[in-house]
Amino acid sequence: MPDQNAPVAPAVSPAVVEAIRSGMTETPDFPSEGILFRDLSGLFADADGLRTVAAALVEGFGPLDAVAGVEARGFVLGAAAAVATGHGMLAVRKAGKLPGEVLSESYALEYGSASLEVHPSTLPAGARVVIVDDVLATGGTLAATIRLMERAGWDVVGVAVVLELEALGGRAALAAATAAPVKALLAL
Numbered sequence: 001m002p003d004q005n006a007p008v009a010p011a012v013s014p015a016v017v018e019a020i021r022s023g024m025t026e027t028p029d030f031p032s033e034g035i036l037f038r039d040l041s042g043l044f045a046d047a048d049g050l051r052t053v054a055a056a057l058v059e060g061f062g063p064l065d066a067v068a069g070v071e072a073r074g075f076v077l078g079a080a081a082a083v084a085t086g087h088g089m090l091a092v093r094k095a096g097k098l099p100g101e102v103l104s105e106s107y108a109l110e111y112g113s114a115s116l117e118v119h120p121s122t123l124p125a126g127a128r129v130v131i132v133d134d135v136l137a138t139g140g141t142l143a144a145t146i147r148l149m150e151r152a153g154w155d156v157v158g159v160a161v162v163l164e165l166e167a168l169g170g171r172a173a174l175a176a177a178t179a180a181p182v183k184a185l186l187a188l
């Protein structure tokens, strides 16, 4: 079984770390008391920063068929990473947004609960997918996404986030859900 604590090579460059730090704000007690909210809107609005960070997210996982992005902030990063690497993006939607028959997984996150959905026909069985998102906190969102990918028959070859909030234990939650490597560009 791969060691999920081993870094996915190559190492994160100082330029990537600087783009993240300068494009991030930290707001106490949002969206509810006791949460320190990390917002990456500044990074998303920085053309060079977005391009560099998005490419770094999906680097090093080997051959891919698609990049999966989780609604909503994961869409920004997932689409940018997909375009940067010549792939399509699989949109993992919040509940009630997709028509027709969907696969659905419910989960709890740091400040609430929700469900995510995909159409199982969006990619062929066996498609190799890297899942990207902005933040790994409790891991509820990404563990639910991994369950969806597996139910659809897709192969999760990696999970990549810009920020890992280490105290919230998301890495352990993902280790219970997948043997795929988990990459965080910056751990706080």
Ligand SMILES: O=P(O)(O)OC[C@H]1O[C@H](OP(=O)(O)OP(=O)(O)O)[C@H](O)[C@@H]1O
Pocket: 070, 071, 072, 073, 074, 108, 109, 110, 111, 114, 133, 134, 135, 136, 137, 138, 139, 140, 141, 142, 170
């Ligand atoms: O590790 P977890 O505890 O699950 O938290 C991480 C998730 O929380 C945020 O999403 P949110 O549901 O707030 O949605 P948004 O992207 O629509 O703002 C973030 O974008 C991650 O997807």
Ligand SMILES: Nc1ncnc2[nH]cnc12
Pocket: 035, 036, 037, 038, 039, 109, 110, 111, 135, 137, 138, 165
């Ligand atoms: N503290 C936090 N900041 C930003 N996004 C989050 N998602 C879950 N926890 C978060």
